[in-house]
Amino acid sequence: MGTITKALELLDLFSKSRPEIGLGEFVKLVGRDKATVHRHLVELMQNGWLEQDPASRAYRLGPAILRLSAVRETTYPTRALIRPVVRQLSEDVGELVHASLLQGDQLSPIFFADPGRYGVQVHFNLSELLPLHATSSGLAVLAFCAPDQQERILTGALTAYTKATTTDPETLRALIEDTRQTGIAGISQAFDAEVASQAIAVYGPGDRPIGALSVSVPSVRATPEHRQNIRGPLTRAARDITRSLGGTYPPDHPLSRHEAEVT
Amino acid sequence: MGTITKALELLDLFSKSRPEIGLGEFVKLVGRDKATVHRHLVELMQNGWLEQDPASRAYRLGPAILRLSAVRETTYPTRALIRPVVRQLSEDVGELVHASLLQGDQLSPIFFADPGRYGVQVHFNLSELLPLHATSSGLAVLAFCAPDQQERILTGALTAYTKATTTDPETLRALIEDTRQTGIAGISQAFDAEVASQAIAVYGPGDRPIGALSVSVPSVRATPEHRQNIRGPLTRAARDITRSLGGTYPPDHPLSRHEAEVT
DNA sequence: CCGGGTTGGTTCAATATTTGAACCTATGGT
DNA sequence: ACCATAGGTTCAAATATTGAACCAACCCGG
Numbered sequence: 001m002g003t004i005t006k007a008l009e010l011l012d013l014f015s016k017s018r019p020e021i022g023l024g025e026f027v028k029l030v031g032r033d034k035a036t037v038h039r040h041l042v043e044l045m046q047n048g049w050l051e052q053d054p055a056s057r058a059y060r061l062g063p064a065i066l067r068l069s070a071v072r073e074t075t076y077p078t079r080a081l082i083r084p085v086v087r088q089l090s091e092d093v094g095e096l097v098h099a100s101l102l103q104g105d106q107l108s109p110i111f112f113a114d115p116g117r118y119g120v121q122v123h124f125n126l127s128e129l130l131p132l133h134a135t136s137s138g139l140a141v142l143a144f145c146a147p148d149q150q151e152r153i154l155t156g157a158l159t160a161y162t163k164a165t166t167t168d169p170e171t172l173r174a175l176i177e178d179t180r181q182t183g184i185a186g187i188s189q190a191f192d193a194e195v196a197s198q199a200i201a202v203y204g205p206g207d208r209p210i211g212a213l214s215v216s217v218p219s220v221r222a223t224p225e226h227r228q229n230i231r232g233p234l235t236r237a238a239r240d241i242t243r244s245l246g247g248t249y250p251p252d253h254p255l256s257r258h259e260a261e262v263t
Numbered sequence: 264m265g266t267i268t269k270a271l272e273l274l275d276l277f278s279k280s281r282p283e284i285g286l287g288e289f290v291k292l293v294g295r296d297k298a299t300v301h302r303h304l305v306e307l308m309q310n311g312w313l314e315q316d317p318a319s320r321a322y323r324l325g326p327a328i329l330r331l332s333a334v335r336e337t338t339y340p341t342r343a344l345i346r347p348v349v350r351q352l353s354e355d356v357g358e359l360v361h362a363s364l365l366q367g368d369q370l371s372p373i374f375f376a377d378p379g380r381y382g383v384q385v386h387f388n389l390s391e392l393l394p395l396h397a398t399s400s401g402l403a404v405l406a407f408c409a410p411d412q413q414e415r416i417l418t419g420a421l422t423a424y425t426k427a428t429t430t431d432p433e434t435l436r437a438l439i440e441d442t443r444q445t446g447i448a449g450i451s452q453a454f455d456a457e458v459a460s461q462a463i464a465v466y467g468p469g470d471r472p473i474g475a476l477s478v479s480v481p482s483v484r485a486t487p488e489h490r491q492n493i494r495g496p497l498t499r500a501a502r503d504i505t506r507s508l509g510g511t512y513p514p515d516h517p518l519s520r521h522e523a524e525v526t
Numbered sequence: 527c528c529g530g531g532t533t534g535g536t537t538c539a540a541t542a543t544t545t546g547a548a549c550c551t552a553t554g555g556t
Numbered sequence: 557a558c559c560a561t562a563g564g565t566t567c568a569a570a571t572a573t574t575g576a577a578c579c580a581a582c583c584c585g586g
Contacts, residue, residue, distance in 0.1 A: 003543075003573070004306040007267040011331060012310075019338030023534055033575045038535065043267040047275075048366025054469035057534065061335040063364035063474075066342060067371040068274060069332030071390045072324040075282030079329060101326035103311025108330040127334045206317035211326075265572075266544070286563055296546045301564065320563065 006032065007040045011049060011061070016127040020058040079110050081244045086213070087113045089237040093215055093230050096122040099202070099241070100130060100137050101211035102145070105153060107137055110211075122195050122216040130191070133158050133172060134165050136199035137212035139185035143176045144201050144209050144253055150176070164189040183254035184231060185212075189219060196222035198230055200238035200255070203247035210245070213238045269295065270303045274312060274324070279390040283321040342373050344507045349476070350376045352500040356478055356493045359385040362465070362504065363393060363400050364474035365408070368416060370400055373474075385458050385479040393454070396421050396435060397428050399462035400475035402448035406439045407464050407472050407516055413439070427452040446517035447494060448475075452482060459485035461493055463501035463518070466510035473508070476501045 013021060013029050021029070026037045041059055044050045048064035073079055082099045090097040090113035098112035107130040114121055132138035132153050142150055158167040166172050179185040188196035199214035215230050235255065242249060249256035276284060276292050284292070289300045304322055307313045311327035336342055345362045353360040353376035361375035370393040377384055395401035395416050405413055421430040429435050442448040451459035462477035478493050498518065505512060512519035 002302075002306050003266040004270045004303060005310055007270075008307075008310040008312060008327075012327070014331065014334050016334055016337055019334060024532085034534085035536075035575055036573075039265075039573080040267060042535095043265050044271075046367055047268055047271045048364075048369075048371060049271060051473075054467075060339060061331055062366065063341070063371045063373060064271075064275070064366050065328060065332045065335055066364075066373050067366070067390055067392070068277065068324055069328045070373075071277050071279055071282065072328055074279055074390065076323060078326070101311075101329075103325065103327050103330070104309055106311075108311060108326045110326060110329050110333075127330055127337065129330070204317075210314075287561085297563085298546055298565075299544075302544080305564095 003040075006030075006036075007044055010037070010040055010044065012129065014061055015129075016125060020053065020056070020060045022056070022058045026059075078245065082241055083111050085237050085240050085244075086111050089113075089213070089215070089233055090115045092233045095230070096124055096216045097214065097237075098124055098126075098137075098216070099211060099213050102141055102209065103129070105132060105149065105156075106130060107132065107135065107141065107212065120218045120220065122192075122218055124216070131159060131161075133167075134161050134187070134191045135214070136185045136187040136197040137214040138199075139175055139179055139187055140199040140201040140212040140214070141209045143179035143185060144250075146208055161191045162189055162193045164193070166190060180252070181254065183249075184234070186227070188222065194219050196227070198227060198234060200234055201253070202238050202241045202245065203249060203253075204242075204245045205247055207250040210247070213241060266303075269293075269299075270307055273300070273303055273307065275392065277324055278392075279388060283316065283319070283323045285319070285321045289322075341508065345504055346374050346376075348500050348503050348507075349374050352376075352476070352478070352496055353378045355496045358484075358493070359387055359479045360477065360500075361387055361389075361400075361479070362474060362476050365404055365472065366392070368395060368412065368419075369393060370395065370398065370404065370475065383481045383483065385455075385481055387479070394422060394424075396430075397424050397450070397454045398477070399448045399450040399460040400477040402438055402442055402450055403462040403464040403475040403477070404472045406442035406448065407513075409471055424454045425452055425456045427456070429453060443515070444517065446512075447497070449490070451485065457482050459490070461490065461497060463497055464516070465501050465504045465508065466512060466516075467505075467508045468510055470513040473510070476504060 009030060010026060023038055027034050030037065041050060045052060048062045050059045051062040052059050086097050086099050094115050094117045096112065096114045098109050100107040100109040109126050109130060112124045112126055130138060132142045142153060154169045154172060160167050166175065184198055184200055186198045195216050196219050197214050197216040199212045201209035201212050204210040215234055217226060239255065272293060273289060286301055290297050304313060308315060311325045313322045314325040315322050349360050349362050357378050357380050359375065359377045361372050363370040363372040372389050372393065375387045375389055393401060395405045405416060417432045417435060423430050429438065447461055447463055449461045458479050459482050460477050460479040462475045464472035464475050467473040478497055480489060502518065
């Protein structure tokens with residue numbers, strides 16, 4: 001692992017629930033030497049990627065991030081393109097919908113919408129990275145991503161988030177095979193014990209998925225009929241996103257065949 | 264310069280006018296070896312900070328940025344706090360107003376507002392970094408920043424953006440001294456030949472400025488009266504921002520004295 | 527006001543990582 | 557078929573990174 005990756009990992013530790021991190025906490029979280037971590041923090045700070053609270057001495061994300069995210073969104077407005085589709089789908093199926101983009105070996109959620117219709121609704125925490133092996137979005141991507149990446153995930157550490165998380169590589173391979181057949185990944189209670197979700201990969205100009213679109217349903221409402229009713233709108237929405245990102249579904253993906261659309 | 268800084272410099276090259284950069288272009292821009300640059304690009308890409316267009320092979324900013332900027336804004340909404348003040352000030356003075364945050368030895372603009380009132384209006388390009396020595400915002404920060412940073416800037420390369428840019432360290436020192444007296448930095452035609460601007464530093468919890476608030480006027484309208492009329496609202500707006508960011512003006516800044524308010 | 531615990535930060539020799547000249551490959555133009 | 561250009565790779569040499577030990581400041585109970 002190179003120095004750059006180590007430094008970027010430090011940045012990835014930030015999230016909504018952990019917006020400020022002290023030196024000691026960093027050390028605990030990444031398990032590297034204090035001197036090393038400190039040097040990295042200082043270098044990130046000098047470049048505006050972090051700033052330090054003068055009082056608590058804790059570090060938080062710096063202004064460099066803001067500028068670059070503005071650059072990315074004005075020149076390549078993925079988020080803006082995805083937003084209306086996610087909103088609409090959420091309305092249509094009456095459930096929480098979120099879209100995320102592949103970032104290394106994890107998924108980075110970039111937008112979610114909650115119809116706010118039922119009393120019970122899935123709560124979604126934007127700004128936490130999602131694992132590929134324990135979420136339907138992850139599975140949707142994993143099933144069609146580069147073979148070496150798939151292998152890396154399957155042979156790597158498979159964290160169990162709930163009792164139902166699949167941590168056996170072979171079982172996971174079977175799930176991947178299913179997903180490759182239908183194009184739709186379905187997972188229940190593997191990341192959150194109360195949630196069942198379905199997801200479809202979305203593509204950009206390349207022939208590998210760049211992310212996924214997912215519908216999450218509280219387990220109590222996850223009947224086979226409800227799940228079935230979601231598939232049509234989900235498929236159409238995923239197609240929309242892929243199209244507006246300038247992508248197409250490659251031959252190895254079921255959605256490349258028009259007649260395969262689930263209705 | 265450490266590896267991390269080198270990699271982050273690559274990211275900083277992106278801007279609205281340069282949203283995609285190829286390997287060769289990177290090499291020209293940073294003047295480092297192709298192999299080095301490539302290794303850095305790959306590492307940034309593996310972490311989701313860059314992505315590569317499959318067709319053109321050019322690199323662009325990746326989704327990691329989006330997530331982190333969301334984290335920063337939800338937990339420490341600088342941009343959201345600054346936005347209304349910039350808008351209001353722009354309305355009040357009828358000119359382009361922008362706020363930027365110190366990022367290393369440059370300023371990163373984070374918001375601007377244009378009243379859209381006159382026919383001639385300063386055009387502002389968000390998402391380009393601003394130099395400290397050639398902009399009023401920069402001067403406002405430079406006058407009150409850490410001595411070693413000031414020294415580094417003054418003794419470093421002072422790029423001339425126009426014929427009027429101050430590139431002599433001693434002249435710059437005099438400008439800094441002026442700014443320290445009044446708290447307001449004024450510069451004409453030093454960065455853009457058609458623009459004169461005034462700026463005031465803004466502070467966070469620490470005792471060094473974290474950025475600046477600036478009003479830009481087209482040279483043709485920059486009469487002494489107009490400039491004078493701007494100072495009051497600008498001072499009040501800068502105070503507002505500093506206050507809402509949890510900061511105060513330190514003793515070495517003229518704005519720390521309440522009676523010093525320009526009216 | 528003392529002393530022990532905690533957290534942030536620094537040093538410097540040992541060492542692993544980065545570096546870059548040269549090389550390879552693919553693509554597009556003529 | 558050729559050359560030019562751009563992206564990408566290799567491996568020995570050089571350099572930057574590393575981490576155990578150390579220092580300093582702060583907090584808190586006695």
